[in-house]
Amino acid sequence: MTDRRKFLTTLPAAAAGAAVTGSVAQAKTPEVQTTIEVGQRDAFPAAEVYSHLGEKLRFYEDLIENKIVMVNFMSIKSEAEFPITKFIAKVADELGDKLGRDVFIYSVTTDPENDTPKALLAFAKKQGMRDGWRFLTTTNAETMALTTRLYRHPPHNLSGKPRKIDIVFYGNGGAGVWGTFPTDIQPSDAAGRLSWVMPRERRAELKQAGPRRTDLGTSVASNNREI
Numbered sequence: 001m002t003d004r005r006k007f008l009t010t011l012p013a014a015a016a017g018a019a020v021t022g023s024v025a026q027a028k029t030p031e032v033q034t035t036i037e038v039g040q041r042d043a044f045p046a047a048e049v050y051s052h053l054g055e056k057l058r059f060y061e062d063l064i065e066n067k068i069v070m071v072n073f074m075s076i077k078s079e080a081e082f083p084i085t086k087f088i089a090k091v092a093d094e095l096g097d098k099l100g101r102d103v104f105i106y107s108v109t110t111d112p113e114n115d116t117p118k119a120l121l122a123f124a125k126k127q128g129m130r131d132g133w134r135f136l137t138t139t140n141a142e143t144m145a146l147t148t149r150l151y152r153h154p155p156h157n158l159s160g161k162p163r164k165i166d167i168v169f170y171g172n173g174g175a176g177v178w179g180t181f182p183t184d185i186q187p188s189d190a191a192g193r194l195s196w197v198m199p200r201e202r203r204a205e206l207k208q209a210g211p212r213r214t215d216l217g218t219s220v221a222s223n224n225r226e227i
Contacts, residue, residue: 045145052120052135064173071169075111094191100132112137172197
């Protein structure tokens with residue numbers, strides 16, 4: 001294709017951003033112009049979302065930046081065949097009082113036309129609402145931009161049938177460190193993964209590991225941990 005600019009505008013937002021290193025990549029839709037600025041907001045799009053509580057929030061600045069978070073994608077309609085929210089609720093129970101204080105959970109709907117804030121509020125009440133867990137909705141374009149940023153695969157396999165296992169994302173928004181785990185692990189294991197990205201105190205003294213150093217002459221230490 002000779003018209004490179006025309007080609008780039010047909011790409012998903014994150015893909016276009018990768019093609020234009022160091023510049024602003026834009027994916028235009030009839031609904032919204034979704035922008036991903038490479039090198040800013042940890043490459044998250046400038047997405048605005050609405051929570052089940054009716055809050056209007058900036059996805060990165062208000063929900064991700066400088067926080068320990070867990071993010072999953074869902075829809076009320078798909079819960080009948082794939083109840084991912086039940087799994088997330090079990091992880092929330094494992095987190096206990098850390099939820100809403102040290103860790104925050106965001107469930108983003110992939111069906112924004114039907115999953116309005118009012119519908120998500122009713123759904124959240126049925127699931128047992130918890131502080132620190134928000135159900136979020138936004139436009140189709142921004143939902144796609146968020147799934148692209150997190151490298152989420154389509155919810156169906158090659159046969160067109162819904163997957164029975166999905167991926168949950170977790171990360172440290174301050175450090176820009178991200179990981180994933182599947183929904184078929186134990187909720188206690190999932191909660192433990194979040195501790196991997198939590199801040200820890202730096203050790204006051206570092207010790208060298210490995211076999212005994214031979215340049216210390218008559219030292220009787222059998223390994224470097226004893227030096």
